[in-house]
Amino acid sequence: MRLDHAAILALVQAITEFLPVSSSGHLILLPRLLGWSDQGLAFDVATNTGTLLAVIAYYRRELRDLVVGFFTGKAAPGEDFEPRRLAWQLVLGTIPAAVCGLLFHDRIATVARNPLLIAANAVFFGLLLYAADRYWRRERGIADLSYADALWIGMAQALALNPGTSRSGITITAALFLGLARPAAARFSFLLSIPIGILAAGHELAGPILHGEAPAVGWPATAVGIAVSAVAGYAVIGWLLAWLRKRSVAVFVVYRLALAVAIVALFW
Numbered sequence: 001m002r003l004d005h006a007a008i009l010a011l012v013q014a015i016t017e018f019l020p021v022s023s024s025g026h027l028i029l030l031p032r033l034l035g036w037s038d039q040g041l042a043f044d045v046a047t048n049t050g051t052l053l054a055v056i057a058y059y060r061r062e063l064r065d066l067v068v069g070f071f072t073g074k075a076a077p078g079e080d081f082e083p084r085r086l087a088w089q090l091v092l093g094t095i096p097a098a099v100c101g102l103l104f105h106d107r108i109a110t111v112a113r114n115p116l117l118i119a120a121n122a123v124f125f126g127l128l129l130y131a132a133d134r135y136w137r138r139e140r141g142i143a144d145l146s147y148a149d150a151l152w153i154g155m156a157q158a159l160a161l162n163p164g165t166s167r168s169g170i171t172i173t174a175a176l177f178l179g180l181a182r183p184a185a186a187r188f189s190f191l192l193s194i195p196i197g198i199l200a201a202g203h204e205l206a207g208p209i210l211h212g213e214a215p216a217v218g219w220p221a222t223a224v225g226i227a228v229s230a231v232a233g234y235a236v237i238g239w240l241l242a243w244l245r246k247r248s249v250a251v252f253v254v255y256r257l258a259l260a261v262a263i264v265a266l267f268w
Contacts, residue, residue, distance in 0.1 A: 001043070005036055006221035007228050013047035014054070014232030018190070018240050020129055020169030020252045021259070023048070025118040028163055029263065032115070045200050046222045050229030052197035055190050057230075058237045063194075080143050086191075092147060093154030094195040100158040101200065119263040121164030126256030129169055132176035133249045140179045142188055149178050157192060167193065169252070182244040190237060 012030055016023040027044050031037065056063065065076035069083025076083075156174035160167035168189050175185035 001039060001218060001221040003221060003224050005031075005039075006043075006224040009039060009043070010047045010050060010225040010228035011232050013044070013225075014051055014229040015236055016166075017048065017051040017229075017233060018168050018236045020166045020172055020249060021255055022118070022122060022164050022166035022169065023051075024160075024163040025122060025166075025259075028118060029115060033266070043222065043225060047225040047229040048197060049201040050226040051233035052194060052201060053226070053230040054233030054237060055193055055197070058234055059191060059194075062191075080141055082143065086142065086145075089145060089147060089150035090192055090195055093150040093157065093192050094199070096151075096155045096158040097161065097196050098199050100161055101196075104161065115263050115267040117162070118164030119260040119267075121162055122256045122260040122263070125159075125165050125170055125173070126253045126260075129173045129176075129249055129256075130253040132173045133182070136177055137179055138176060138181045138185075141181065141184045145178075145180075145188070149175075152178065153188065153192065157196065172249070182249070183241055186241055186244050 009027055009030065012026050013023050016026045024044060027039070027047070031039060062079070065079050066081075066083050066087055069075050069079075070087045073084060075081065153171050153174045156170045157167060159165050160170050168186070171189040171192060172182075172185045175188055176182070180188065
């Protein structure tokens with residue numbers, strides 16, 4: 001893969017991973033529109049590893065308090081969560097996507113990369129996001145989450161294995177339906193992306209590393225993809241959280257609908 005192609009795809013991944021518009025859908029569609037060869041699921045996971053690093057960097061203090069508090073049983077001053085409870089909730093919320101990813105990996109890498117399926121998911125889950133944001137009460141914080149809530153959000157995350165759904169979009173949707181405020185919903189969504197991101201990266205990248213093999217697109221392109229998506233992703237997280245403190249998700253829903261129309265027009 002050319003390094004400029006890798007950088008462009010990584011930038012698209014960084015922008016669309018955290019915005020509720022589906023990063024996987026964009027990474028599948030962009031090469032087709034530009035006449036590039038499909039980079040494959042392994043490169044998508046590599047750029048997702050970059051955005052994983054962005055989340056870890058952005059929430060580094062919170063993650064430190066979470067880890068320390070898990071072992072000590074004490075919350076850090078000023079934190080609004082009970083560390084052990086939140087840690088187990090993140091583990092519980094990761095299980096559905098981890099199991100589904102292992103069971104349906106081959107299908108996700110092939111059949112699910114269909115443009116019309118992406119369009120259908122963009123519309124359906126976009127409208128679901130709008131309904132959750134428009135009609136449900138949003139008053140709860142992360143400290144109010146139950147284990148059942150975490151499992152529901154985790155099952156929603158598993159649906160994001162279908163391109164066009166959006167991992168951040170569907171988990172924020174589920175959290176909004178459960179009554180979380182927009183910033184709290186986004187925050188839990190981002191934290192939940194860490195364990196599943198680690199598992200996905202390990203599954204796709206550990207093999208080549210352990211066997212001394214190069215990824216399908218080569219190590220230089222993979223390195224560029226990770227680096228660009230990490231730097232850009234860090235900026236996007238801060239921007240989205242600031243947006244959700246004052247504004248609704250309506251603009252993202254409109255974008256998803258417009259994207260679906262464009263996909264049908266181009267690929268029908």
